Structure formats: structure tokens, C-alpha cells
Amino acid sequence: MTAWLQGTVTENRAWTQALFSLRVSGVDLKYEAGQFVRIALDIGGERVARPFSFVNPPHDPVLEFYGIVVPEGPLSPRLAKLRTGDTLFVASNPAGFLVLSELPDAQTLWLLSTGTGIAPFLSMLRTEAPWKRFRHIVLVHAVRHARELVYQDLIRGMKGLGYVTFVSREPHAASLAGRIPQAIADGRLEAAAGVALAAATSQVMLCGNPQMLKDTTAALAARGMRKHRRRAPGHITVESFW
Numbered sequence: 001m002t003a004w005l006q007g008t009v010t011e012n013r014a015w016t017q018a019l020f021s022l023r024v025s026g027v028d029l030k031y032e033a034g035q036f037v038r039i040a041l042d043i044g045g046e047r048v049a050r051p052f053s054f055v056n057p058p059h060d061p062v063l064e065f066y067g068i069v070v071p072e073g074p075l076s077p078r079l080a081k082l083r084t085g086d087t088l089f090v091a092s093n094p095a096g097f098l099v100l101s102e103l104p105d106a107q108t109l110w111l112l113s114t115g116t117g118i119a120p121f122l123s124m125l126r127t128e129a130p131w132k133r134f135r136h137i138v139l140v141h142a143v144r145h146a147r148e149l150v151y152q153d154l155i156r157g158m159k160g161l162g163y164v165t166f167v168s169r170e171p172h173a174a175s176l177a178g179r180i181p182q183a184i185a186d187g188r189l190e191a192a193a194g195v196a197l198a199a200a201t202s203q204v205m206l207c208g209n210p211q212m213l214k215d216t217t218a219a220l221a222a223r224g225m226r227k228h229r230r231r232a233p234g235h236i237t238v239e240s241f242w
């Protein structure tokens with residue numbers, strides 16, 4: 001049985017009509033940056049729970065979650081409407097393997113995300129571990145529209161971070177067009193980052209759209225990279241959001 005902790009919403013920031021960031025206080029949890037936890041609301045007499053990645057680093061007592069409204073979904077439209085002072089239930093057992101402690105050493109850490117999949121990477125980047133372990137870190141964020149390039153202040157404030165964006169459904173001069181896997185295959189991603197994406201030097205973490213995970217894993221396989229497993233170390237670690 002899941003134990004549920006009761007948190008209080010301290011802020012609900014609307015980035016766009018569909019994108020929101022919730023901050024929640026009053027919940028004491030142990031977890032590693034990159035992990036997720038189930039959050040829940042009581043809807044029609046039932047507790048409806050979904051996994052959400054932490055955006056905050058574990059040392060921050062205020063939890064932060066970054067979400068998108070899936071209009072037909074049961075939970076996300078309601079999360080987007082929460083107000084300061086509202087209750088959010090948080091499960092007591094965070095989990096997940098998209099964590100740096102599972103990763104072999106490498107020169108370069110690539111963090112590739114679509115949409116809300118950027119969340120766990122922001123948590124990791126707000127801890128000391130990646131900055132101590134990797135010579136280069138590249139954060140990649142692919143979104144449909146430029147207005148979905150969120151957390152700009154936080155990201156731009158991270159000294160030494162390589163940051164490459166993709167905007168796929170409108171022209172955007174500062175971003176690459178198209179999708180991550182194609183830009184790996186044709187070399188545009190490496191060129192934009194100015195760092196090699198190679199099995200000998202890189203660990204790659206992927207998060208977001210499941211089809212992106214599949215297509216990107218295939219593009220990386222063409223470069224001699226394979227899924228990382230504890231018993232068979234490799235280069236690719238993934239987390240699917242649906």
C-alpha cells in the first residue's frame with residue numbers, strides 16, 4: 001500500500017496555456033536527482049495518481065514539478081488549475097533509474113529531452129555531481145514551439161553548460177529545426193554543441209516522448225552506442241514519460 005503525504009501548493013506558474021510548474025511544500029522525501037514520484041488528487045471519490053519527475057534538486061525542501069496539460073487526461077488538467085494553498089498528495093516512495101549514480105564515467109554527458117522530459121535533467125544540473133564528474137555537459141531540449149523553451153533563466157545561469165534547442169513546428173533562428181534523431185544522424189547536433197557524440201567519450205541520457213527514445217536510440221546505435229545496463233555497461237540510459 002502506498003503511503004500518501006499531504007503537501008501544500010505554494011506556487012503554480014503558468015508558462016503557457018498548457019505548461020505549468022507546481023511548487024509544493026510540507027513533504028519530506030529522500031530521493032536522487034533524476035527520480036520521480038507519484039502525485040495525486042482525489043477526483044470523484046478516487047485518488048488519481050501519476051508519476052512526475054522532480055525539477056528541484058533533492059536538497060531543496062520545496063518540491064517542484066513541471067507538467068503539460070493533456071486535455072483528455074484525468075489528472076494533468078486539474079494539476080494545472082491548482083492554486084496556492086491547495087492540497088497535493090505525494091507518494092512516500094520516489095523511484096527511477098535515470099540517475100547519475102547508475103552511469104559509468106565519461107568525458108561528456110548528453111542530456112536529451114523532449115517537452116516536459118527536461119524536468120529530471122534540471123534537477124540533476126542543480127546538484128554538484130555532474131559538474132564534478134564530466135568535462136562537458138550538453139543539455140538538449142526539443143519542443144514544438146519556441147514559447148515552450150522554459151526555465152531559460154535557470155539554464156542560462158548554469159556556467160559551462162552546453163545548451164542546444166530544437167523547435168519543430170515554427171521557424172526559430174536560435175534553435176535547430178526538425179528532430180533530435182535526424183540531427184544526430186546528419187551531424188547537426190554535434191556541430192551545434194561543439195562536442196563529439198561518440199561511444200568512446202559520451203554517456204547519453206534520454207527523457208520524454210517514447211517514440212523519440214526509440215528513434216534516438218537507433219540513431220545512437222548507428223554510432224556504436226548501446227543501452228547501458230548494470231551487468232553490461234553501455235552508453236544510453238532512458239526514461240519514457242508514457
Ligand SMILES: Cc1cc2nc3c(=O)[nH]c(=O)nc-3n(C[C@H](O)[C@H](O)[C@H](O)COP(=O)(O)OP(=O)(O)OC[C@H]3O[C@@H](n4cnc5c(N)ncnc54)[C@H](O)[C@@H]3O)c2cc1C
Pocket residue numbers: 036050051052053054065066067068070072073074075076077115116117119239240241242
Ligand atoms: C517515470 C515518469 C515520469 C513522468 N514525469 C512527468 C513530468 O515530470 N511531467 C509531466 O508533465 N509528465 C510526466 N509524466 C507523465 C505523467 O505521469 C502523466 O501521464 C501526465 O501528466 C498526463 O496525465 P493525465 O492523467 O492527464 O493523462 P494520462 O492518461 O496519464 O496520459 C494520456 C496521454 O497523454 C500523453 N502524455 C502523457 N504525459 C505527457 C507529457 N509529459 N508530455 C506530452 N504528452 C504526454 C500520452 O500520449 C499519454 O498516453 C511522467 C511519466 C512517467 C512514467
Ligand SMILES: NC(=O)c1ccc[n+]([C@@H]2O[C@H](COP(=O)([O-])OP(=O)(O)OC[C@H]3O[C@@H](n4cnc5c(N)ncnc54)[C@H](OP(=O)(O)O)[C@@H]3O)[C@@H](O)[C@H]2O)c1
Pocket residue numbers: 017018068069070071072114115116142143144166167168169178179180181208209211212213215216
Ligand atoms: N492543452 C493544450 O493547450 C496543449 C497544447 C499543446 C500540447 N498539449 C498536449 O501535449 C501533448 C504534446 O506535448 P509536447 O509537445 O510536449 O510533446 P511531443 O509531442 O513529444 O513534442 C515535443 C518535441 O518532441 C518531438 N518529437 C516527437 N516525436 C519524436 C520522435 N519520434 N523523435 C524525435 N523527436 C520527436 C516533437 O517534434 P514534432 O513537432 O516533429 O512532432 C517536438 O519537437 C499533446 O499530445 C497534447 O495532449 C496540450
